[in-house]
């Protein structure tokens with residue numbers, strides 16, 4: 001298990017005073033003090049980690065957010081922002097000495113501007129609610145994390161979330177055009193807007209994916225797109241992962257960027273088929289779902305091409321959706337893959353590395369060997385188009401030692417991703433989960449540079465500490481001494 | 497317009513090797529540059545030098561990085577290309593063309609606009625976040641930078657991001673570096689996302705519309721699912737100067753993709769169709785702002801506001817600056833303006849502040865570039881930017897004053 005920073009005794013001792021200060025800003029039920037009330041917020045989607053927050057505050061106006069941050073800044077109290085709490089990396093994990101700032105009450109869509117193809121929303125609006133607000137006019141918001149009915153747009157901005165359509169339509173960062181944020185000092189800053197690009201440094205770009213460490217997002221402007229008039233999916237079975245991977249490379253090599261291109265291995269396919277009966281080929285070692293969207297003639301043309309590419313690469317089965325109903329059925333299994341795996345194992349641990357696609361077959365083979373090594377099974381679902389793997393490590397938390405082994409297995413998978421030229425996380429974020437693995441990808445110097453950005457936004461280091469960086473940041477000490485002979489700087493710094 | 501002379505100012509840096517290609521740098525390339533930066537004397541980073549007259553003039557000795565050249569890794573199926581910073585764009589585009597791929601943000605060629613010669617480089621293009629007409633569909637240059645190696649203002653070599661298209665490990669430092677004009681770190685190696693080159697293209701022409709009518713029509717077209725990849729409007733006087741030598745104003749919509757798809761969508765949208773070669777040529781000219789050239793004593797501004805506000809913004813610009821010449825790109829989101837009056841900064845920045853957006857001076861003689869080039873930021877944002885600059889470059893060594901008169 002990962003260690004979180006020691007709670008500051010001094011802050012814990014001042015709990016009553018801090019709660020009173022919050023109550024003065026957000027009276028009544030908006031400030032939660034009772035233990036049972038706080039318990040409801042003790043974890044996010046990474047449920048293995050829990051902590052009781054110092055206090056929970058649920059503001060309803062931007063002015064209250066400003067006052068809360070000012071008060072916390074003045075009192076030197078840590079703050080953990082939270083949207084819907086669906087983070088899979090522990091980004092919204094509370095800290096015992098931190099105020100949990102819930103943005104869930106900010107649920108209004110402020111502006112639907114079809115002329116400029118954008119929507120302005122408060123941070124607590126769910127991802128899907130944005131699409132719902134514009135779909136009757138023929139538009140949608142492209143990034144579609146599987147958690148989209150629950151997760152908030154503020155959380156999406158903080159995590160730079162993706163979905164099955166990112167290969168063609170980009171991640172959150174490519175679809176957010178403006179935000180309003182409040183700094184820990186209580187300064188309100190607007191970045192971007194309804195216009196393209198912005199003058200000055202790209203602080204909007206830096207904020208997206210900053211996991212709640214740089215500022216609190218209080219408003220988001222997203223780009224919306226006209227819904228493609230036609231979409232068809234191909235369900236392809238392969239006798240080997242290698243054939244399926246080569247098909248993916250060949251499709252892209254042929255100049256086709258599908259709306260979605262997803263792969264499942266045999267265990268994931270079996271679990272999904274048992275769950276939704278989508279007609280997945282159970283004899284296949286790998287199943288590919290390739291979705292093509294656009295105008296009818298384009299979709300028909302590309303569907304033919306993908307089919308012939310798949311056949312050249314020895315597809316053992318191929319079905320092209322003939323109706324919207326059938327297309328959705330092909331997707332149903334993929335979309336339900338996580339809960340389906342949840343049915344075959346008491347617990348599972350979802351990983352999120354990205355690799356260069358050409359290493360896919362090799363990585364899957366190595367993962368199979370690791371299953372034996374760690375004595376745990378693993379099912380694989382992934383965004384094949386962009387090489388983003390979601391290995392699901394199956395374990396039983398009630399068996400002593402299995403959680404630890406699952407975590408070790410997961411870490412080994414991520415190290416493997418980095419070893420083959422990939423990265424630790426494609427869309428779920430570092431949070432606490434991958435925090436201590438940051439050193440496998442980045443040197444101390446690299447991480448110091450990232451901390452310099454943190455220090456510019458949050459000099460006292462009060463926002464979401466203990467996340468992303470393997471050591472706490474002390475801005476004053478982030479000096480400019482040159483290191484020689486690889487000696488660690490600041491050996492006295494707290495490590496946890 | 498190039499006013500600095502490297503001979504009089506002195507040039508530091510490893511000398512470029514002729515035809516160096518992807519061969520290894522002369523021993524100590526990156527470390528050597530780092531050592532120079534670590535001395536703490538202000539330097540101005542220069543690769544191709546083609547965008548040098550854009551931005552505020554930087555202070556410092558020129559550091560020539562043109563030896564940082566060569567494609568390091570390119571596997572078309574991965575949609576990622578890694579190259580050293582000063583690799584000429586032409587070299588990259590030709591490698592991509594062999595695999596029918598391209599840089600989707602359509603880097604514009606601004607040499608004529610800026611009065612420069614030489615070869616635009618990958619690093620320079622990303623560092624100034626320059627994007628062409630396809631920006632409305634494919635995103636900006638900043639959306640395509642996946643990772644990099646760099647040297648900060650104290651001479652430390654560092655890296656961020658990765659060589660895969662999907663990555664959220666740590667802060668997105670790539671966004672911060674793209675568009676920072678080399679003020680935060682010297683980029684030495686970049687990994688960029690590449691995409692298939694469209695199989696074919698056509699442009700649809702619509703004649704005789706006003707700015708307001710054309711903007712409404714561009715909006716209507718962009719709001720269809722027909723995936724328009726560029727949308728511009730040229731008033732009659734500007735349209736007359738293009739290859740099309742039109743006698744009326746022109747609205748242009750570009751469609752790209754497989755032939756049957758382009759034909760189908762063109763049929764749905766109407767207008768007169770241009771063949772692929774003419775279409776390519778006209779968008780190259782729009783990207784490079786050719787219809788407003790040569791600037792001859794005028795200054796050229798890039799004004800960005802919410803696309804639907806374009807006609808109102810244009811009216812204000814035409815009313816405020818007599819003799820202004822303007823045209824619209826990015827579906828109205830970009831108003832190019834050539835003004836006879838040089839000291840327009842205060843008025844334009846106030847105007848864009850009121851409209852919501854930003855005005856950037858792109859081409860002007862040097863005395864005006866020393867003034868306000870970029871849209872002024874709020875006090876809080878300016879303070880934040882200054883802290884970021886000092887974090888990466890406490891001694892203000894890299895491209896000092898290029899982006900801000902304070903740093």
Ligand SMILES: Cc1cc2nc3c(=O)[nH]c(=O)nc-3n(C[C@H](O)[C@H](O)[C@H](O)COP(=O)(O)OP(=O)(O)OC[C@H]3O[C@@H](n4cnc5c(N)ncnc54)[C@H](O)[C@@H]3O)c2cc1C
Nearest residue numbers: 083084085086087091145146147152154155158162212217
């Ligand atoms: C079943 C399931 C499926 C999922 N599928 C996907 C998927 O397909 N793709 C994907 O990318 N992710 C997926 N996720 C992960 C998760 O849903 C996303 O990371 C999501 O963006 C988190 O949003 P949230 O509102 O729940 O944020 P939270 O979990 O509450 O917070 C996430 C992080 O954002 C910060 N934060 C939240 N709101 C703000 C704000 N307003 N200002 C500043 N910081 C803030 C928090 O401090 C925290 O660090 C999935 C999760 C689950 C449980």
